[in-house]
Amino acid sequence: MVIAKRQRRPQFVVCGDGPLAFRVSFALSTRYQGDVTVILPDAGSKHGAQMAALDHVTVVESLRPDTAAFRRARLDDADAVALLDQDDAGNIETALLVNELKPGVRLVVRFFDDELGAGIADHLPNCDVLSASKIAAPPLVALALGEARHLEVPGIDLVVGKPSQLPGRSLFTLAALRGEDSVMLPDDDEGLDRRIAIGVASPDPAPATPLRRPNGRVWYFVRQNLNKYVWYALAVLALVIVAGTTLVALTAPAHWMTALYQVVLETLAGADPGTDVPPVTRGVQVVVTVISVAVIPLLTAALVDAVVRARLAAAVSGPGSPMSGHVVVVGLGDVGTRVLATLLERGIPAVAVNVRDDGSRGIPFAREHGVPVVIGDGRRTDVLKAAQIGTARAVMAMTSDDVANIGISIAADSVDRDPAHGRLRRVLRLFDEDFARRVQGLIPRSAPRSASALASPAFAASVMGPDVLDTVPFRDRVLLVAEVPMHARCELEHRPARDVDVPGQVRLLAVRRPEKGFTTDVFRPATTNPLQHNHHLIVIATRTGLERLRARTARPEE
The missing domain is CATH 1.10.287 (Helix Hairpins)
Known part of the structure; x- marks a missing residue:
C-alpha cells in the first residue's frame, strides 16, 4: 500500500501590526495555503487579535523583531519574510537582520521612500520593495476621476476598467460576473454583466481640466x-x-x-x-x-x-484664486500624499485639507509643489468651502479615521454646488470592506474603498515570487498581472502563443524577447507564434492560473 506524501504548506513570517499586516496574513494563510507567523509588539491590539483568530496564523509578541523573536518564529523554516511596519528606518534594520540570520531568503519590504527602498533592494538578494500607499493611490484616483486605471506594466501603457471607459480601446473582456463568481472570459462570451475590460491607453489622452481663474x-x-x-x-x-x-x-x-x-x-x-x-x-x-x-x-x-x-x-495657504474641476484631498498621511502625487502626475489640479499643520509629510510636499493647503477639520462645511468644493470634480477622504471619512462625505452634501460642474464624486477610505458596502448603501453616491485591501494582493503575491507587476481587484477576487520568464525545455517551449491562455485562469497580454532588448515588441501576439525558452510572458491571471503557468514555464527537474 502506497501512502501519498502530504504536500508541505509554505512557511511565512510577517512583521507588523496594522490593516496591511492583517490582510497579507489572511491572504497568505487562505489563498496561498501557507502557515504564517506574525511578529508584532502587542498581541492584544485590534489587528493582533484579528490575526491570532485566523487559521494557520501564529502570533509572536515582541517589542521589536530581534534575533530572539525570529527564532521563536522559526525563521530557518521560512520561505519568505514580509516586513510591513510603517517605519522605513526600522524596516531597513530588520531587513539587514533577516538577511544576516538567513541569507538569500525572499524578502518583501514596505517602504514609503521610493529612492531609499530601491537602494536597499539593490543591496539585498531576492528582495522586493513595495509601497502600500503607492499601490493603492492609482486605483483610488481613477475612481475619483471616473476613468480607467493604468496598469504598472513596463513598456506597455495598459488600462483596465468598464468597457464604457475604454471607447475604441477595449481589446477583450478581462473578467465578468457570472452568478457570484468572477471569471476570466473568452472574447465571444455573452450573457454576462458587470464586465471589466483591458485595452491600450489612448496615445493622445485628453488634457486635464485646467485651473480656471475667471475673475x-x-x-x-x-x-x-x-x-x-x-x-x-x-x-x-x-x-x-x-x-x-x-x-x-x-x-x-x-x-x-x-x-x-x-x-x-x-x-x-x-x-x-x-x-x-x-x-x-x-x-x-x-x-x-x-x-x-x-x-x-x-x-x-x-x-x-x-x-x-x-x-x-x-x-493656512488656502486657494488664492477661484478653482474649478479640481480634486479635494482630505488627509495628508501616507495614502493622502500618494494620492496627491498621483493627481499632480496626471496634471489634475488639487486642494489639500489637513486637520492641523502638525508636520505631516504631505504638507511640505503639497506646499513644495504649489498645492493649496487648507488647515481644518474636513467635516466642517466652512473648511470644505475654503477648499472650493462647490466647483470641485471630486472629494477624496483619505484620513485614517473611518468615522471622519464618512463625516467628510456627508458634510460635502451640505455645501451648495454649482450645477454647471455636475455631480461631485466622493471616494472614502475605509478599512473593513463589509462596512464599506454598508456605507455605500447608506450614502449611495459615495465610493468607499480600503487602501490596505487594494495594496495587500500585491504584497501577498510578491511574497510568493518576484514576477507580479500589478493587481486588478474585481469583486472579492484579485487578478494578477505578472511577467513570467520561460526556461529551457519547459512545457511551453516551441508551443504556439495560444497555448498560454487557459479559460478562466490565464490570458496572454504580451511577449518580451531578448533579441529586442526585452522591450515589448509583441503585444497580443498571433496565436500561432511559437514561444522560445528565453521569452518573457506578460499575462493576467488568477492566483491558481499564475501558479500553473509558473510550473509550465519552469525548467523540468532532472
Whole structure:
C-alpha cells in the first residue's frame, strides 16, 4: 500500500501590526495555503487579535523583531519574510537582520521612500520593495476621476476598467460576473454583466481640466474677504458723493468735475468751510461731513477685519484664486500624499485639507509643489468651502479615521454646488470592506474603498515570487498581472502563443524577447507564434492560473 506524501504548506513570517499586516496574513494563510507567523509588539491590539483568530496564523509578541523573536518564529523554516511596519528606518534594520540570520531568503519590504527602498533592494538578494500607499493611490484616483486605471506594466501603457471607459480601446473582456463568481472570459462570451475590460491607453489622452481663474485674484480676494458691512459703508459713501456732487454742480457756478473733486475731498479729508458759497453748498458740506464722520470709521474697521482674515487665510495657504474641476484631498498621511502625487502626475489640479499643520509629510510636499493647503477639520462645511468644493470634480477622504471619512462625505452634501460642474464624486477610505458596502448603501453616491485591501494582493503575491507587476481587484477576487520568464525545455517551449491562455485562469497580454532588448515588441501576439525558452510572458491571471503557468514555464527537474 502506497501512502501519498502530504504536500508541505509554505512557511511565512510577517512583521507588523496594522490593516496591511492583517490582510497579507489572511491572504497568505487562505489563498496561498501557507502557515504564517506574525511578529508584532502587542498581541492584544485590534489587528493582533484579528490575526491570532485566523487559521494557520501564529502570533509572536515582541517589542521589536530581534534575533530572539525570529527564532521563536522559526525563521530557518521560512520561505519568505514580509516586513510591513510603517517605519522605513526600522524596516531597513530588520531587513539587514533577516538577511544576516538567513541569507538569500525572499524578502518583501514596505517602504514609503521610493529612492531609499530601491537602494536597499539593490543591496539585498531576492528582495522586493513595495509601497502600500503607492499601490493603492492609482486605483483610488481613477475612481475619483471616473476613468480607467493604468496598469504598472513596463513598456506597455495598459488600462483596465468598464468597457464604457475604454471607447475604441477595449481589446477583450478581462473578467465578468457570472452568478457570484468572477471569471476570466473568452472574447465571444455573452450573457454576462458587470464586465471589466483591458485595452491600450489612448496615445493622445485628453488634457486635464485646467485651473480656471475667471475673475482674477483681486476680485476673488474682494469677494472672499469683504463682508456685507463693507459693502453697506461703500454704498452709503457712494450715494453721498453722487448726491453732493449733483447738488453742488447745480447750485454753484462750477463744472461737475470740480464739484466731484470738492465733495470727495470734503468727504474723505474733512470739512473745509467756505463763507462765499451758496447756502445749498454749505448745507451739502455739513451733511457730507457728518455722514463721513459716521461712516468712515465703520469702513476702516471693516477693511482692517478683511485684511486680518486674509492674512489668516494665507497662513493656512488656502486657494488664492477661484478653482474649478479640481480634486479635494482630505488627509495628508501616507495614502493622502500618494494620492496627491498621483493627481499632480496626471496634471489634475488639487486642494489639500489637513486637520492641523502638525508636520505631516504631505504638507511640505503639497506646499513644495504649489498645492493649496487648507488647515481644518474636513467635516466642517466652512473648511470644505475654503477648499472650493462647490466647483470641485471630486472629494477624496483619505484620513485614517473611518468615522471622519464618512463625516467628510456627508458634510460635502451640505455645501451648495454649482450645477454647471455636475455631480461631485466622493471616494472614502475605509478599512473593513463589509462596512464599506454598508456605507455605500447608506450614502449611495459615495465610493468607499480600503487602501490596505487594494495594496495587500500585491504584497501577498510578491511574497510568493518576484514576477507580479500589478493587481486588478474585481469583486472579492484579485487578478494578477505578472511577467513570467520561460526556461529551457519547459512545457511551453516551441508551443504556439495560444497555448498560454487557459479559460478562466490565464490570458496572454504580451511577449518580451531578448533579441529586442526585452522591450515589448509583441503585444497580443498571433496565436500561432511559437514561444522560445528565453521569452518573457506578460499575462493576467488568477492566483491558481499564475501558479500553473509558473510550473509550465519552469525548467523540468532532472
